[in-house]
Each structure stands twice: as structure tokens, then as C-alpha cells.
Amino acid sequence: MNRQGADQPFRRRVFYIPGYDPIHPRRYRELYRKEGAAQSQISGYDIALKPKKSGGNYGWHVDAIMDGRAAQADFEVLVWSDIVRGSMDGSIAGTYLQLVRTAWIYISTGALWRLMKLRKGPVIAALYPVGMLLLQLLLAGFAFWGIASLIGVGFGQLEQQLWPGRIFTPLFYPSIGLSLVAGGVCAIAVLRWFKRKDNRFYAYYLMHDYAYSAAQRGGYPAELETRITAFSDAIAAALQEDVGEVLVVGHSSGAYLAVSVLADLLRAGRVPETGPALGFLSLGQVVPMVSFLPKADRLRRDLHELAATDALTWVDVTAPGDGCAFALCDPVAVSGVAPEGKKWPLVFSAAFTQTLSPARWKALRWRFFRLHFQYLCAFDRPKDYDYFQITAGPIPLGQRYAGRPPSKSRIETPVNGFRNMAP
Numbered sequence: 001m002n003r004q005g006a007d008q009p010f011r012r013r014v015f016y017i018p019g020y021d022p023i024h025p026r027r028y029r030e031l032y033r034k035e036g037a038a039q040s041q042i043s044g045y046d047i048a049l050k051p052k053k054s055g056g057n058y059g060w061h062v063d064a065i066m067d068g069r070a071a072q073a074d075f076e077v078l079v080w081s082d083i084v085r086g087s088m089d090g091s092i093a094g095t096y097l098q099l100v101r102t103a104w105i106y107i108s109t110g111a112l113w114r115l116m117k118l119r120k121g122p123v124i125a126a127l128y129p130v131g132m133l134l135l136q137l138l139l140a141g142f143a144f145w146g147i148a149s150l151i152g153v154g155f156g157q158l159e160q161q162l163w164p165g166r167i168f169t170p171l172f173y174p175s176i177g178l179s180l181v182a183g184g185v186c187a188i189a190v191l192r193w194f195k196r197k198d199n200r201f202y203a204y205y206l207m208h209d210y211a212y213s214a215a216q217r218g219g220y221p222a223e224l225e226t227r228i229t230a231f232s233d234a235i236a237a238a239l240q241e242d243v244g245e246v247l248v249v250g251h252s253s254g255a256y257l258a259v260s261v262l263a264d265l266l267r268a269g270r271v272p273e274t275g276p277a278l279g280f281l282s283l284g285q286v287v288p289m290v291s292f293l294p295k296a297d298r299l300r301r302d303l304h305e306l307a308a309t310d311a312l313t314w315v316d317v318t319a320p321g322d323g324c325a326f327a328l329c330d331p332v333a334v335s336g337v338a339p340e341g342k343k344w345p346l347v348f349s350a351a352f353t354q355t356l357s358p359a360r361w362k363a364l365r366w367r368f369f370r371l372h373f374q375y376l377c378a379f380d381r382p383k384d385y386d387y388f389q390i391t392a393g394p395i396p397l398g399q400r401y402a403g404r405p406p407s408k409s410r411i412e413t414p415v416n417g418f419r420n421m422a423p
Helices: 026-043 081-087 092-108 111-116 120-162 172-196 203-214 222-238 253-267 297-306 358-364 387-392
Strands: 010-017 046-051 059-066 069-077 245-251 277-283 313-318 346-349
Touching: 010 222, 010 253, 010 387, 026 046, 026 059, 026 069, 026 387, 059 387, 069 387, 081 203, 081 222, 092 111, 092 120, 092 172, 092 203, 111 120, 120 172, 120 203, 222 245, 222 253, 245 253, 245 387, 253 277, 253 297
Parallel strands: 010 069, 010 245, 245 277, 277 313, 313 346
Antiparallel strands: 046 059, 059 069
């Protein structure tokens, strides 16, 4: 394999695993097209997208010329958005039940307190939907009380006019019933309004995200295990092709799915020794949110095995400016499953405050959800992290970061209370 000549474009297969996202994968193509064009103008290289020619998963083709060398990349999005949408079909009442159950799992297992020892940002992000949903419930309660009281006072005045001095008038019980019904209708209307506007508040979306990860107390649901197997099959097929590199990119929740996908490939002996270089780029990872749960035995084993292999290069990029990620937290070490002779991941920061201009940083600083996707976007002051050079350029991941030291401020303290691993 990998019989490419020196005069041929460097060829790469890229598999992108999104986080918990219900949106069609075309969103990632359009993001890549727009941000790639912006980065090429800043960094002075050429990059162009074309439709994907082959079948299979949704994707696109990229032609690039960087540093005078040509490269080609075929992207595939490994889709699990249908599973995400299915997990988000709950009612308002069902979402509040998820809130209670998920909060209980993280609190009763001690995972919440241990996570706070790492980074408070993602824990606050996890508590945000809890606080926002409770605030919405409180506002609905105020609406109920206000409307019910208003109607009750109106009926009371009418009763005193019709039956002065009487308490139990013919309208006494009907007025109570009507007040409660009207108040209830108003409260439900408030809750439904918030749910319809969740594209602004993200409370339901984030609650479903954390609830899905915690539903099996860290274990993978059966439908997700099936999808992980399908992802492994797609990557295994690419590893048999005549390309220079197969690169797996996992963003947010997609990072821990990628860990399990790659670990499955290695255990099954499906990574050929003479095949393409295998790279793994984890971006904005939230691995501890799952690996710190009691039944995440499978994920902890996968982290343990992936950290010691010579079969791939694993680079983990986060940034303290991203409040939704466990920035600079080594996902293997903090999970307490670092093996002897640990090699991976190489942990370093995208350093948003340095790689974004002051004006750009000011514009994005409080847009937390947007910052969580900055790893996939253009930087106006790029350093050694450039998503488009990594995914579409002529240099494999391992070669690009050979000798690159990890960030000195990385966190490696093993604070996880659950360290059992699947056999």
C-alpha cells in the first residue's frame, strides 16, 4: 500500500465524527468550504472543494496546493445524527425527568465533584441546561400564579357584588377550577415557548446531550455500538486503499466515539502494518464527561489501549477559551487509565487568545457554542494548528507534529474515581 509517487499529489482519506448534533452533515461541508476559503486567503495557499464522486457516507473532495505541493483529500462524515434526533424526541415533562435522572447520576456517583477538579468551564456548561430549565420552570410557575391569582381576584370581586358577605357562593368552586386551568394553560404556554426558542437558549439540546451520555452510566447504548462497528468498517476499508494517510477527526462527543472506533480496529488487527499512516485528531474533547461514570468500562479500556499503540498518531487539541471542552486535560491520564509506556495523546492548545486577533476574540469571547467549533474554522493569527493544512495538506499528522512538545500547562492528574476497564 501507499505506492504514491513523489510527483503525485499526496492523497488522504478523512473521516469526521461529529459531536452530539442532530443537523444534516452538509453543515460541515459548508463550514469547511467557507472557513477553508478564509484560511487560504490568510495563509496564502489554494484549497477548493468538489462533490464527492464515490458512494457511501456523505462527504466531499478537496484539492489543495500548500507550500508548493499538491494534495487531495476525500472527506466522509460518519453520521450518527439520526440517533441524536431520536434521543431528542422527548416531551417537556420527559426532559425534566431526564434532568432529575442525569443530575442524580453525576452527583450520586461523585463524578460531578471530580470533574470540577479538572476544569470548571465544562462543568458549568453541563450545569447550564439544568439551571436554565429550572429557571424556565420557575417562570412558568410565576405565570401560573399570576394568571390564577388574577382570575381568582376577579371572581372574588364579582361574588361579593352578587352575594355580599358570603364565602361559599355558587361561583366559589367554579372560580377555583377556572383559575387553576387558566394558570396551567399559561404555564404550559410559557414552557412550550421556551422549547420552540431552544435554538437561542440550547437548554433542551444540551440536556438531551448530557442525558444521552449518562443514560447507561457511561456505557454505550446498543444502537451506538452498532454504529461504531459501521464506522470501524468504513475506516478499515480506507486503510486498504493506496493513500498516504487515513485521518480520523473526532470533535466534542465525537472524540470519545473515535477512541472506541480506533480501539476496535486495533484489537481486530484491521490496521495493516504496511498500509497508510493512521492519524487521530481529537478536537474540543469532552471525554471525562463519560469516562468518569461508573459503567464506562469499555471507554476506559479503549483509552488505555490507544494510548500505548505504535499504530497511529493521536493529537489532542483544545483551548482554555473553549468553555465547553476539557481544555488541556489529557483524557487518558485524568481518567486514571494511563498505561506503562504511554505515548498518546500529544496534548496542546489552540490558544484562541493568541491565534485570534483581539477584535475577533472580542467578537467571539462570549459566544460559547461558536467557540466550541472554532477548531474547525479559520484563525487570523494561526500558529502550528491549522485544521485545513492538517486535513487537506501534503504532510501526515505524525510528521507534522513529530518532536512537537505538549503544552506545559496540560492537566494529567488522575482524579477519576472509577478506573475499572472492560476485559
